[in-house]
Amino acid sequence: xxxxxxxxxxxxxxxxxxxxxxxAGAFIKINHDGTAVLNIGATDIGQxxxxxxxxxxxxxxxxxxxxxxxxxxxxxxxxxxxxTGACRVTYIAGNAVQKTARKxxxxxxxxAARKMGLIHSGQLVIEEGEIFLRYWPAKRMTIAEAAxxxxxxxxQPIIAVDSYxxxxxxxxxxxGQGMPFEVSIYATQIAEVEVDTDTxxxxxxxxxxxxxxxxxxxxxxxEGQIEGGVVTGIxxxxxEQIIEDPVEGGIRNPSLxxxxxxxxxxxxxxxxxDCVEIPEEKGPYGAKGVSEPTCNPxxxxxxxxxxxxxxxxxxxxxxxxxxxxFALRELERKEEG
Amino acid sequence: MxxxxxxxxxxxxxxxxxxxxxxxxxxRLLRENGYVEVKCGCEEGDxxxxxxxxxxxxxxxCVTPACACEGREVxxxxxxxxxxxxxxxxxxxxxxYGASQCGFCTxxxxxxxxxxxxxxxxxxxxxxxxxISGNLCRCTGYKKIIDAIYHTAQELRRETAGExxx
Numbered sequence: 001x002x003x004x005x006x007x008x009x010x011x012x013x014x015x016x017x018x019x020x021x022x023x024a025g026a027f028i029k030i031n032h033d034g035t036a037v038l039n040i041g042a043t044d045i046g047q048x049x050x051x052x053x054x055x056x057x058x059x060x061x062x063x064x065x066x067x068x069x070x071x072x073x074x075x076x077x078x079x080x081x082x083x084t085g086a087c088r089v090t091y092i093a094g095n096a097v098q099k100t101a102r103k104x105x106x107x108x109x110x111x112a113a114r115k116m117g118l119i120h121s122g123q124l125v126i127e128e129g130e131i132f133l134r135y136w137p138a139k140r141m142t143i144a145e146a147a148x149x150x151x152x153x154x155x156q157p158i159i160a161v162d163s164y165x166x167x168x169x170x171x172x173x174x175x176g177q178g179m180p181f182e183v184s185i186y187a188t189q190i191a192e193v194e195v196d197t198d199t200x201x202x203x204x205x206x207x208x209x210x211x212x213x214x215x216x217x218x219x220x221x222x223e224g225q226i227e228g229g230v231v232t233g234i235x236x237x238x239x240e241q242i243i244e245d246p247v248e249g250g251i252r253n254p255s256l257x258x259x260x261x262x263x264x265x266x267x268x269x270x271x272x273x274d275c276v277e278i279p280e281e282k283g284p285y286g287a288k289g290v291s292e293p294t295c296n297p298x299x300x301x302x303x304x305x306x307x308x309x310x311x312x313x314x315x316x317x318x319x320x321x322x323x324x325x326f327a328l329r330e331l332e333r334k335e336e337g
Numbered sequence: 338m339x340x341x342x343x344x345x346x347x348x349x350x351x352x353x354x355x356x357x358x359x360x361x362x363x364x365r366l367l368r369e370n371g372y373v374e375v376k377c378g379c380e381e382g383d384x385x386x387x388x389x390x391x392x393x394x395x396x397x398x399c400v401t402p403a404c405a406c407e408g409r410e411v412x413x414x415x416x417x418x419x420x421x422x423x424x425x426x427x428x429x430x431x432x433x434y435g436a437s438q439c440g441f442c443t444x445x446x447x448x449x450x451x452x453x454x455x456x457x458x459x460x461x462x463x464x465x466x467x468x469i470s471g472n473l474c475r476c477t478g479y480k481k482i483i484d485a486i487y488h489t490a491q492e493l494r495r496e497t498a499g500e501x502x503x
Contacts, residue, residue, distance in 0.1 A: 045439060046438045046439020046440060046441075046476055047438065047439075047476075048438065220435045221435070223435070223481075224435050224438055224476075224477055224478075224481055225438075226478075227477060227478030227479075227480045227481065228438065228475070228476040228477050228478040229478070230478055231478035231479065232475065232476075232478075255379060255381055255383060256378075256379050256381075256383035256384050256473060257381065257382075257383045261473060261475060263470045263471075263473060263479075264465075264466045264467075264469045264470045264472075264474075264479040264482075264483065265466055265467065265470045267466070267478060267479045267480065269462075271478070271480055
């Protein structure tokens with residue numbers, strides 16, 4: 001018999017640990033052709049952080065996205081970064097990029113002000129690769145001209161270096177109080193499952209994932225991250241387990257045929273992804289991060305849905321067919337007395 | 338290692354003769370000869386990132402003996418994605434719908450996608466899901482890949498309908 005049920009799980013996930021230094025560095029140079037090169041230690045492992053960092057730099061410096069080239073993944077060229085993980089790249093590396101871009105922009109505007117014969121650069125605006133006077137837009141020059149002037153006439157190539165690390169605040173040992181993380185990410189996921197009570201098979205038919213990742217800097221990347229995380233979460237909840245050999249030692253299922261991850265057929269037909277965009281004032285343009293929390297509430301939501309459908313509570317992941325079937329039989333026996 | 342033998346085959350439309358060891362798989366042969374768009378994932382036939390078209394059928398090149406490809410035609414992801422019209426359209430839609438994240442499954446997904454569009458080509462999400470179920474992806478959640486293939490199928494169908502060929 002097929003039984004249907006719905007389950008929900010909520011979570012918060014900390015971002016930017018403050019226990020010890022957690023830095024990200026960035027270099028920016030603006031070339032005399034008006035393009036910029038951004039060197040960052042944070043490595044893109046497929047989540048699209050290079051795009052995101054280029055967006056932040058371009059936005060901050062008033063350049064087009066295509067004018068910013070990102071150099072990353074080579075410690076010989078890039079500054080130190082604590083690593084891509086724990087949701088920290090958009091927030092921490094993003095802040096480092098924003099701070100650095102702001103410095104580069106300041107140098108650029110100062111050079112433009114000198115070229116235009118202004119005493120102060122306060123009224124200058126950069127947009128789409130051009131610098132102009134706020135209330136007299138006809139008075140304008142390109143970023144390329146300003147950068148060339150700075151290099152060739154002022155003798156000051158436009159280079160900026162900065163970094164970001166959340167303010168460190170170790171836990172107070174006696175009271176256990178403090179602020180372990182700078183910001184938190186919130187999410188709720190709801191799973192709808194079908195449990196086959198004859199085989200113990202669980203199928204996720206619908207999954208709704210709503211995340212608060214601050215302001216979305218790139219909605220398509222955010223959506224992709226959430227979809228990927230949800231499917232990984234389904235794997236944690238239903239399929240993936242490392243089977244150790246208690247006698248010989250070692251792992252009994254060290255291949256993708258025996259350690260099963262979700263395939264395209266295990267993904268729910270109906271996956272609803274949404275974001276509640278609450279801008280985080282400490283984040284770059286209000287962003288926090290999205291990656292890791294995406295797979296955290298999935299398995300609990302599925303387990304709750306199994307409980308809702310059948311009344312059995314699985315307390316040991318993953319909820320494989322055997323486990324579900326065994327729990328169902330046990331419940332039957334109990335009910336029969 | 339045993340002595341190498343010459344294998345003549347057509348790769349991405351070009352006749353080539355390559356030297357392969359008798360026990361070598363097609364994946365290694367391709368990668369050693371510069372076709373590095375064919376990725377090596379598990380090398381046991383599970384993950385599908387090494388998928389290529391062999392005489393029009395999608396096969397996992399890691400479990401295909403190189404010497405068995407004598408006189409046959411191989412298309413890799415790079416080859417099919419340059420092909421009018423299916424390959425290019427699918428490639429563009431992969432970009433448009435964000436179907437590639439870390440990109441490791443992408444070469445296999447491209448080949449499997451092209452194979453689907455060549456044969457069935459119906460814009461049916463369930464059929465697409467079944468078609469790509471032999472290709473594992475860890476980071477996209479498959480949805481955007483299915484979207485890309487689905488929309489390509491739709492566009493191709495619309496074009497054929499427009500030409501009055503249906």
